[in-house]
C-alpha cells in the first residue's frame with residue numbers, strides 16, 4: 001500500500017519555475033524527459049498539441065531578448081495557449097507603474113502563466129508570492145536563468161548521453177551571468193564537474209563557496225574539458241573596467257581557432273547568445289563543426305514547452 005502511494009506521487013508539483021538551485025536532480029531530469037516527448041510535436045506537419053488550450057501565457061519582458069522571448073512564445077503557441085506580448089517600452093511601466101502593479105493588472109484579465117524577465121534579481125520570486133498565476137523565470141538580474149540552463153543540459157545529454165563525469169568549462173563574465181549560475185546548479189546536480197574560467201575581476205564574490213573549480217586561464221583547462229560554454233560579457237551590468245582592453249580579454253579568454261587545436265576532438269562548443277563575434281569567440285569557431293549553438297536554440301523550444309506544460313499541470317492539480 002505504502003509502495004502504491006509512493007508510486008502515485010507526482011514527479012513534478014511546482015506551479016512556478018524560479019530557479020534550478022532549489023530543484024532536485026530528479027526534477028531536472030523529469031523536465032528533460034518531458035521535453036524529449038515534446039520534440040516530436042515540432043516535427044509534425046501541424047505543429048500543435050492541445051494541452052494548454054484555453055490558457056493565457058504572458059511574456060512579461062523588462063529586458064531585451066531575442067531567443068528566450070520568441071522561444072517561449074512559440075512554445076506557448078505549439079501547446080495551443082494564447083500568448084500576450086508585453087514590452088517595457090510600449091507599456092505603462094514607462095509611466096512609472098511597478099512590476100507588481102503591472103502583473104496584478106494583467107492577472108485581473110485572467111492570465112494563467114507569467115513568463116518574466118527582469119533586471120532585478122528575485123523579481124520572479126516576488127511575483128510568485130503575490131499573484132495567483134504560475135510564474136516562470138526567464139532571467140532575473142544576474143541570479144538565475146533556469147530555462148537556458150535546462151536547454152544547455154538537454155543539449156549536452158542528447159549528444160553525450162549523460163552529464164555524469166563530464167568536465168565543463170564556463171568561460172568569461174561569470175560575475176554578471178545568470179546563465180553561469182543556473183548552469184552550475186543544473187550541471188553539478190546531474191553529475192558534471194564545472195570549472196568557472198575568467199579573470200579574477202569577473203568572478204563572483206565568495207566563489208569558493210560554490211560547487212565549482214575556478215581557473216584564471218583558459219589554456220590551463222581547454223585540453224581536458226568535454227564542453228565549453230562561452231559567455232557574453234554583460235556590458236550593461238558592468239560598473240567600471242574589469243579588464244584593461246577587449247583585445248587583451250580575447251587574447252586570454254577568447255575561443256580562437258588556435259585554441260580549438262588543443263581541445264578534445266569531440267568537445268562541444270556552446271554559447272547562450274547573443275554572441276559578440278571576435279570577442280568571446282572567433283566566427284570560425286562559432287560556425288565550426290564542434291559548435292552546437294543553434295542546436296541549443298532548437299532544443300530550447302521543447303524544453304520551454306515542457307516547462308509551461310508542467311507548471312500548468314501542477315497548478316491544475318492544486319485546484
Ligand code: NCD
Nearest residue numbers: 067068139145232272273274
Ligand atoms: C542570456 C541572458 O539574457 O541572460 N541570453 C539568453 O537568454 N539567451 C545571456 C546573455 O544575454 O548574454
